[in-house]
Amino acid sequence: MVKNKEGLKVILDGLRKVGKWTVEIEEIIVSHWKKKELEKVEKLVENLLKDRSKEEESTIQKKEKFNKKEKKKEELIMYEEKRINDSILLDILPSFEESSPEDFEYWIEQFEEAVDMAFSTHSMEKREAIKGLLLRKYLKKRALELYKDITHCNKYKMTFKEIIEYIKTNLRPPIDRFMVNKERLRSFVDMSSDFNKHFHEFVEKTVAITGVSKTILLGNVNNGKINEMNANDIKNIKALQIWGKTEYISTLPWQIIDHLEEWVESKSLLEIKNKAKQLIMKGRYRQEAFDKQIETQFLQYKEKLKNQENIERIQDCKPGNFCSSFETSIADVIAPIEFEQINNKKENKVPVRIDFREPMVSRVLRVKSSRNSFSYKKIELLILCIIMLSSSLVWGLSQIIDCNNGTEEIWKIQVPQMMSCKEQHQWHLELRNLYKIIDKNCEAELALLAVSPNNVLWLKEEPELLTKLSGNMIHCNKSGHALRKGYFAKLKEPLWTQEEISYEVYDTLPHFPKDMAKSIKGIATQLLLYKAGMMVVDLNDKQWEALFINVFQTKYNDLRRSSMFRSVIYSLIQKNIIPKFKKACERNQEEFNAIRRTMDPSEKARILLNRKDIRASLHEGFFWIQQCEHVHPQSIFTDYKYNNTCYTRMPIIVNGVLKFLDRDGYVFEYSIGHRCTQLSMEDLSEIEDKKKEAENKKSRWILEGNFFEILYNGKEILAWILEIIIGTISIILSFIIIYGLIKCIMKGRKWKNKIQKKHENKKECKEITSRVKEKIEMYQLANVRIQSVVSSIGKQPLIDLYIVKKESKEIMKCLFDSGAEISFIKKTSTKNIPDVKWFSSPIKVGEDFNGHAIFAMGNCITKFLLNSKVVPISLWIIEELHIDILLGSDALECLDKFNIPVTFRLNSNIIQIGDTQHPLISLARISMSSPISIWDSFKSMIWYVKRTLK
Incomplete structure (x- = not known):
């Protein structure tokens, strides 16, 4: 193999793949191959391959050792985590305190899982026994009582499943269905009460009476469950939901029932509740505004009365009168709170709630006297005035304030500072x-x-x-x-x-x-x-x-x-x-100026917080404020006299102690006074002794029955007769007053019913007119027309353009108007256009040159065929337009983006779009002319021809 060059290349490539190739090794092999020392080449390659195999074996052994160590570590970690997690679930599990079977069923599943994980090494029987024993530890209230009953009353051992079934069936306490139904249908009358609480009570008591689940009642049934039900079951569920909605609506105020009747069949109970909440919130805001208006009127009337009282007081205090010697020389000063009392936290444990608003007048009773009135009606009005005066006296008594005893918690408020109303703020x-x-x-x-x-x-x-x-x-x-x-x-x-x-x-x-x-x-x-x-x-x-x-x-x-x-x-x-x-800043400045006029910190705090039942002291730029005590006196001496002594302030008895009241309703410990008569103390004591002796004689005669002794004294007989007559007269007068009160109450109810009827009639009229106005406005919105200025002799830039629709192309009349910022399309021209979006209600998109609003019904993207290009342009959809499409400056901008210039050559009756010339439509000149205007122009032309021929 090594004899030829191909074999040599194969060997070198193999060494490269194995990773044993270097430049030096390649030079050695090539030199041996050139010298034809092939055996040396083979030995060198074998040695290199053996070294490679040894390295691979050593790396494999190292990896196996490392993997074994990692597996042991992972097993230890998993065992620790499992051991900790198994017990944690049982420790974290909360106690069961609810009273519904559904909640108990959900909780018992968690309990079983926690016990199974904590005691996974035990058998099933042992785990069931452990569950029965541990269950008592986690139950509370009624569930615990049921557990005790079932375990103590039964002699044989109950299984865990039997205990669960017993608790589940008897968990909900027995109820008086008649009383619960009464409470369930309780009307929501007080607008200031909690609306969500009323709704939840209705739902819970409906579920308690009927046994229907909350999901069905509220309309939260899943679509998958509905598909599994029969048609009859679906009908029954819908009937139950409609019944629940009608029952809930009947508990709401009559003012909003009309608005919710339409929602009974289409909306769920939760949606009806949210809509009712919005309507009630609106009603609250209207009532607050109405109460605020009446309060301002009441305060203005109160200020007028106060000014009149001050004028009368100045007129009464002439030189030589009693008030000139004492009243003008005394200033009402309240002792400030010492700083030691502020730091004493043990005495101030009771929290104080400040209401920063004065009580508001909710209703005004108006009395209208008829012209043909009888005398007894005038008497009824007089009795009514007496009742009003007595009620105002009672109200005045409740406003008597004692600021001499600091009893309640202290809070502090920063002293206000003058601020400029011209400063700029980012809100x-x-x-x-x-x-x-x-x-x-x-x-x-x-x-x-x-x-x-x-x-x-x-x-x-x-x-x-x-x-x-x-x-x-x-x-x-x-x-x-x-x-x-x-x-x-x-x-x-x-x-x-x-x-x-x-x-x-x-x-x-x-x-x-x-x-x-x-x-x-x-x-x-x-x-x-x-x-x-x-x-x-x-x-x-x-x-x-x-x-x-x-x-x-x-x-x-x-x-x-x-x-x-x-x-x-x-x-x-x-x-x-x-x-x-x-x-608000101007009002704040007025308040600051009013505070600055007085030096008394209590008066400053009363003006700042707009309340009278407080006193204050000033420390380090803060008002330290305490709430005063409202006092109910046992007796009041309106003649400023007590024990033959005349005082500058009105004497009152509070808890058996003599105190004094000023004109503003504040209680004082002391007042300046003097004897009302010029008699000596000895003469006064003799007169008092004689009175006591006469009273003792009279009582002794009556008790001992010495009637004949009384007859000898004519004066005593007359006094006795006068007492009897006065007693009978007082009884008769009391019966007359009671009768008058009953008549006044009956009359007041009649007036109230009349006022309510008038109010209801006005409200119905307003609702009818508002509905009619809404319909008229919606009709006007739907019939907004977009028009251009046209004449019978001018030219319009009106041309025919191709528009791509779903299945075909269509020619439409398009008017270019560079003065319009946006483009429009007629509603009837949007058929078969793919990208069309309709609005739920018309939306304002612009104004015409007269300032009238333009409302669009929708939007669509229309594709135009121009110069073999498809150009999409966004158009607003409107109801009426005298042409198919009006193209404004936004369309011209869009065409410019696609490099399609538009040039107007109106002298040649041509509009050039890109390279294509579009002729103006001939009907553009007379498209907006009516037949009457055409006939008038024709008559004027004939008249002109006749005039020239003459």
């Missing part, structure tokens, strides 16, 4: 849970906030400015910012300075489409908050797309316009927030 929107710092229950209010680097604007009926305080704080296990007036919220840093706007401006984030880029999500959240606020919290994919098209005239996945999205939404938010900030 962004956030939807957050707003907490009160002093509220230990962590109850939050959902609030729409406009946030800047230093300020927060609470957007409600009357926006409220809440300044950010320095530093972060932790409240209710959440890190966030402390705000002015004792509020707390989790807020983001300024967004507009960031390259990518953050979308984490919700406490519960909305759903985003999968194809929405991360850089667009922040813009999308700001857009949703700007357009919907708190009314709409979440959208689906189609609604997101419609929202972007409505505002930006393009879809959200158009990343080339992200900078445009950002600039537009920024300007919209700033234009909306800046005027609201100015109003």
Whole structure:
């Protein structure tokens, strides 16, 4: 083999493959081959191959040893992990505390798996016995009671499966179906109560009564299960679901039942609940706005009364009167809180909740007197006025406040500072849970906030400015910012300075489409908050797309316009927030000026928090505030007299102690007073002794029955008769007052029913008119016409072009209009066009030269045949158009991209597109002329001919 060159090449190639080839070895072999020393060549090759085989054997042995060691390590690790995991599952398993069989069935499966893994080395019988013993350790409440009953009452041993079956069948406690059904159909009357709680109670009690599963009742049955059912079963399930929906709707307020009746057959119970929640939230906002309006009217009326009282008070305090000597010389000063009391934490254990709003007036009773009224109606009105006055007296008594005893917890609020309303701020929107710092229950209010680097604007009926305080704080296990007036919220840093706007401006984030880029999500959240606020919290994919098209005239996945999205939404938010900030800032300045007028820190805090039942002291730029105590006096002396002493403040008795009340309703320990009469103390004591003796004689005569002694004294007889007469008169008057009260209540109910009927009639009229308006608006939207300016003698750039459809080509009349920014197609011309998208409702896409909105019904991509090229152009679909297609500047731009220039040669009646010349359509000149206008022009031409012939 080595004799020829081919054999030599084969040997050298083999050495290369084995890895024993070097340049030196090749030179040695070639030199031996040239000298024809073939034996040396063969020996050299054999030695090289033997060395190679020895190296391979040694490497194989090393690998086998290494693999054995790795296998042993893996086996040890697997054994340790298995040993740990088997016991961990049983340790982690939670105790069973529920009361539904479904939950118990799911939990028992986990229990069996955990026990099987922990005791996998034992036999099946031992494992069953261990399960029965360990089950008691993990059961609680009713399940544990059932376990004890079954194990203690039965003499023979129960198997594990028998125990499970017994607990499962008896787990749900027996119920009174009649009472539960009453509670289930309880109406949702109070709009401020928890709506979700009402829904969950209805579902749970329906399941408890009927035994129907929640999945069937809520409409969450899988399609696979439905396919397995019979037609009768499907009918029964649908009937049960419709029954549950109608029962739930009947528990809701009557104002929203009409809106939900259409959803009974088409929507599930959960969807109906979400729709009802939206309607109730709208009703709450309307009610709050109405209450706020009435509150402002009530406060204005209250201010008028206060001004009148001050005027009367000034007129009464003339020189020489009692008030001029004492009242004008005394200032009401409340002792400040000492700093030692603030640091004493043992005394301040009771948490205090501050309500920063005054009570609002919910209803106003209007009384209309008829012209033909009887005298007894006037009496009823008088009695009604007396009742109102007495109720106002009771309300006034409840407003008596004692700030002399500091009893409750202290909180601090930063002293407000003067701020400029002309400063520029960059606002962004956030939807957050707003907490009160002093509220230990962590109850939050959902609030729409406009946030800047230093300020927060609470957007409600009357926006409220809440300044950010320095530093972060932790409240209710959440890190966030402390705000002015004792509020707390989790807020983001300024967004507009960031390259990518953050979308984490919700406490519960909305759903985003999968194809929405991360850089667009922040813009999308700001857009949703700007357009919907708190009314709409979440959208689906189609609604997101419609929202972007409505505002930006393009879809959200158009990343080339992200900078445009950002600039537009920024300007919209700033234009909306800046005027609201100015109003809130001006209100804040008025509040600051009112606080600055007084030196008393308690008065400052009362103005700041708009409440009276507090007192405060000022320390290091903070108001340290305590809540005062509401007092119910045992007796009130409105004549400012007590024990023949006249006081400058009204005397009251509280818990058997004499205290004094000022005009603002605050209690004081001391007051200046003097004797009301000029008699001496001895004369007063003699008069009191005589009165006591007369009373003792009278009581002794009546008790001992000495009636004849009474007759000898004529004055005593008259006094006795007068007492009897006064008693009978008082009884008669009390009966008259009770009768008047009953009549007033009946009359008030009638007035209330009349007002409710009027309100209902007005509401029905508004609903009917709103429905008619909606229909008219939708009809107008569907009939928007796009027209161009035409005449009977001019030319239009109207030509015929070929359009590619599904199966053929078709000629359509196309009008070029460079003044239009977008292109349109008539609805009837979209037949057989493949790429057509229809909108659920018309969308505004532009305006005509008169400022009227243009609404599109859909969009399509139409393919034109131009210069042997297929050019796709996007067109908006509208209802009416006097030609088939109107091509605007966007179409001319698209043709320019495809290197197809368009030149107008109207003098030659030609439009050249690329290399092809298209003649103008002859009908273009008279296409918009009516028969009457043609006849008028023809008559004028005949008249002109006659005139020239003459």
